[in-house]
Amino acid sequence: MNKQLTFLSAVMLMAGLMAATPPGKSGKRLLQPNAPKIPFIDRQNMNLAVKPGDDFYQYANGEWLKKNPVPASKTRWGSFNILNEKSLDAMKSLLEDAAKNTKKGRLYQMVGDFYASGMDSTGIEQKGFDPIKADLARVEQVKSRADLMNEIAYQRAQGSTMFFSLFVAQDRRNVNKNVLQFVQGGTTLPDRDYYLKNDARSQKIREAYRDNLSKMFALIGEEPSRAATSVDAILTLETALANAQMTRVESRDPIKTYNKLTVADFTKQTPGINWANWMPKLGIRGQDTVLVQSPSFYHSMDSLLTATPVEDLKTYMRWNLLKNAAPYLSNAFVNQNFAFNKVLSGQKELTPRWQRSSNLINGSLGELLGQLYVQQYFKPEAKQRILVLIDNLEASFNEHINAVDWMSVDTKKRALTKLTSFKRKIGYPDKWKNYEGVTIRRDDFYGNVVATNKWWYTDNVSRLGKPVDKTEWLMTPQTVNAYYMPVNNEIAFPAAILQFPFFDAEADDAVNYAAIGAVIGHEMTHGFDDQGRQYDADGTLRDWWTKDDATNFKQRADKVKEQYFGFKVLDSLKVNGQLTLGENLADLGGLAIAYDAFKKTSQGQGNADIDGFTPDQRFFLSWAQVWRANTLPESQAQNILTDPHAPEQYRCNGPLTNIDAWYKAFNVQPGEKMYKTPDQRFKVW
Structure with a gap:
């Protein structure tokens, strides 16, 4: 990760x-x-x-x-x-040694304790999905579009990306300056085509995805009738987002994806989102211009946020919290997450815990x-x-x-x-984070x-x-x-x-x-x-x-x-x-x-x-x-x-x-x- x-x-x-x-x-x-x-x-x-x-x-x-x-x-x-x-x-080898020698300094403590926490299968199992219950409860409290936007901002700062992605990086036309950049997102399947194509392979994956959604919601105690409604809501919304996305080939074009807008003009593209008022909730202040990969995607996303019932948007948010957390929860979530990935990748056995923990760190x-x-x-x-x-x-x-x-x-x-x-750049950085x-x-x-x-x-x-x-x-x-x-x-x-x-x-x-x-x-x-x-x-x-x-x-x-x-x-x-x-x-x-x-x-x-x-x-x-x-x-x-x-x-x-x-x-x-x-x-x- x-x-x-x-x-x-x-x-x-x-x-x-x-x-x-x-x-x-x-x-x-x-x-x-x-x-x-x-x-x-x-x-x-x-x-x-x-x-x-x-x-x-x-x-x-x-x-x-x-x-x-x-x-x-x-x-x-x-x-x-x-x-x-x-x-x-x-x-x-390095992580196991660090886990045994955490008193050798902050570096050893950080990586050693993180590795030990990832290898603590008993402790992780006992917690089930307790670690995300507070977040799920927050989403349940959402009553309006304003609440929804506040929750999106809160979860973005926690590392859970929903609907779209943003980051700060160099301006491609002014490389000595950092600029806020917005890119398309919002979908779970690996490519937009999985939502839009009707060949046998795509249909099989969509059916497996529906099954995965249903089973994941069941793991957090959702009743079957509500789970079925949740699955439909997520597929409908993600399919619409996929339809709004650029293709991967289009996304390779550095000119087409370079769209510099004032914050005011960006707001005109998305009349339901006042970016000047909302960006401070994302921890971003003082920005008058942004780069937008695909303005048409954001226009479509804004329309979806307006037209989709709040309950369906809350369902989508709950799913994003759940899927982002699943690899780090108890075995029931890890195994179900892997069961779906098996359909996508063909992988037959779950990657060993120590390798998952090492890659994570x-x-x-x-x-x-x-x-x-x-x-x-x-x-x-x-x-x-x-x-x-x-x-x-x-x-x-x-x-x-x-x-x-x-x-x-x-x-x-x-x-x-x-x-x-x-x-x-050869080998390693001259200065370390x-x-x-x-x-x-x-x-x-x-x-x-x-x-x-x-x-x-x-x-x-x-x-x-x-x-x-x-x-x-x-x-x-x-x-x-x-x-x-x-x-x-x-x-x-x-x-x-x-x-x-x-x-x-x-x-x-x-x-x-x-x-x-x-x-x-x-x-x-x-x-x-x-x-x-x-x-x-x-x-x-x-x-x-x-x-x-x-x-x-x-x-x-x-x-x-x-x-x-x-x-x-x-x-x-x-x-x-x-x-x-x-x-x-x-x-x-x-x-x-x-x-x-x-x-x-x-x-x-x-x-x-x-x-x-x-x-x-x-x-x-x-x-x-x-x-x-x-x-x-x-x-x-x-x-x-x-x-x-x-x-x-x-x-x-x-x-x-x-x-x-x-x-x-x-x-x-x-x-x-x-x-x-x-x-x-x-x-x-």
């Missing part, structure tokens, strides 16, 4: 993890004395019966995929997930836990190695920009200025969740009128991920991703450049993808392209979009080439840039085999093994609607078909399934 409210126009890799062995005190891979060295490219993971040119993903990973089904408590199992398990194991007090993680598991010399790799990738990208034949000289100059202006004012109690798990929710909200809105803090991280050090943040023009690589299969100090350059090198190139390319290219060198949303250059870029990006629209995943489901465009451009650019950087190393310029593979073969095999993963079909179907990343096999295979060196390395010939003629291969950067 990540409390970070900052608007993620940051474009990120999908999370996960990987390592064949558990973490040790040094942070290095553990090997038994005299054990044979584990190959970085292992033939036993490959399916050599498959031609590389027919399905490189299966060729490189086929045997691994057969031997590594999705565990019962997961929805996906692959390189990212394995590394995430390693990170969770490290967190568990990572999102709530992550920079306290991160300090312990860095001390024990991060080797400082890794940071220096990554900085060298970034230098090399930047030099390679520089050459790519200079070499493109579709961009004018002036636009190239501005592109190179942006590239050399990238801010770099201390969560001042948060009180954590060992015997109050739900209270701890609310306390951290309140802190995150208060901290976020307190940024109004203060200088933008560009040192802040959007991820904790123990998170297996990376990101590019357009408004800061920054790339960030948390400590936990700087491990094999992404990076290993003992690995050859082919392995490291195709893995962490391609990740670095991926994040750099996000600065020049269909969204990122609209931000200039200082992060401002400002057009720095000539009209012809922008047209040339779009023509090339459209080819990538169409390629991915052609990839079939499940049944009739295909990859959404528009939703995934930014990530696909980043994958293609990142791999191409990393390959050219690799070719400047001594290994890349040579042709010496290692374990029977040439340098170029090892490079592309390393790329492929990063993406190996099995995913449950239910989760894959959800990902097609909600995930801006393509499925793993297409993240692997899609970019390769456009890179000449891959064809040469594996002698890919006409007639093989992945083969494209030279004139069909394309690149943007």
